[in-house]
C-alpha cells in the first residue's frame with residue numbers, strides 16, 4: 099500500500115516536472131518571438147550582388163559594380179569614404195541603376211577618429227538619380243533627386259528644431275530642395291532619430307527598407323552590435339521611382355573623422371501589389387517623381403536663436419564691464435578728490 103502511494107507520488111511529481119519544463123520551453127519560444135519582432139528579419143528576397151559590397155575587399159583594388167570618387171579608397175577591411183583629415187570628400191556609387199521596386203539594404207559601417215570631442219561631418223546613403231557628382235552635401239551634390247539618409251555627427255543647428263547628435267535623418271527631394279548644412283537639413287527633413295553610432299569599438303548596423311508598392315520607408319539600427327534593433331523612422335507616403343543609383347558619400351571640414359562602409363547587402367524583395375483597385379495604375383515606375391507626404395513644410399532660413407543669444411550675451415558682458423569701469427572710475431575720482439580736500443584741511 100505504502101509502496102503504491104510512493105509510486106503514484108513519484109509519477110505525479112514527474113508529471114508536474116514535465117508540465118513545468120513544457121511551460122518553460124513555451125515561455126522561451128514566446129519571448130524569443132517577441133525579441134525577433136524588433137529585429138529586421140532576414141529579408142524574404144534574394145541578394146543582388148551588383149548593389150552589394152561584401153568582403154573580402156582588397157586594398158587598392160577595384161570593386162566590381164562600384165565606382166569610387168574623390169578621396170574614397172579601398173582597404174582590406176572597408177570602403178573608406180574619408181580619412182580622419184580635414185577637408186576631404188569621397189563617394190562610392192553603383193555603376194548600374196536599380197530597377198527594383200521593393201528593396202531592403204543591410205549596411206554595416208563605422209565612424210571614428212582621433213578626437214573624441216570634436217569630429218565631423220558625417221556621411222550619407224543615397225538612392226539618387228545622378229551619381230558620382232561631388233558636392234557640399236556630405237560630399238555629394240545639392241538639389242539631388244531621390245532619397246538621402248544623412249548620418250550627421252556634427253550639430254550645426256542650435257535653438258529651435260535642434261536635436262541631439264549624432265543624428266540620422268531622411269530627406270526625399272525632387273531636385274528643388276536645398277540641403278541647408280547650417281541647419282542640419284531640418285528645413286527639409288522627412289524624419290530622423292538620434293543614434294550614438296560614432297566612436298564605438300564595433301560596427302553599426304542599419305537596415306533601410308523601401309517598399310515602393312506600399313510607399314513605405316523604414317529605417318532601423320543596431321548601435322551596440324548586440325542584435326537589438328531600434329526603430330529610427332517608419333514613414334508612409336514616400337514615393338521613389340525605379341532606375342536610380344545607390345551610393346555613399348562622406349565629408350570632413352574643419353573637423354574630421356574616418357567614415358567607413360564595411361559591408362552592404364542589397365535584397366530584392368517580392369513585390370505584393372496593392373489590392374486597392376481604386377489606385378491609379380502606374381505603367382512606368384521609373385517616371386514617378388520623388389515625393390514624401392510627411393516631409394517638413396519648407397520654412398525661411400532664420401538665424402538660430404542660440405547664436406543670437408550667444409552674441410547678445412557677449413555684448414551684454416562687454417557693456418557690463420564697461421559700465422562697471424565707468425562707475426569705478428567715477429567712484430575713484432570722487433574718492434581721490436575727497437582725499438585731496440582732506441589733506442588740504444590738515445595743512446591749513
Ligand SMILES: [Ca+2]
Nearest residue numbers: 250252254282
Ligand atoms: Ca551637421
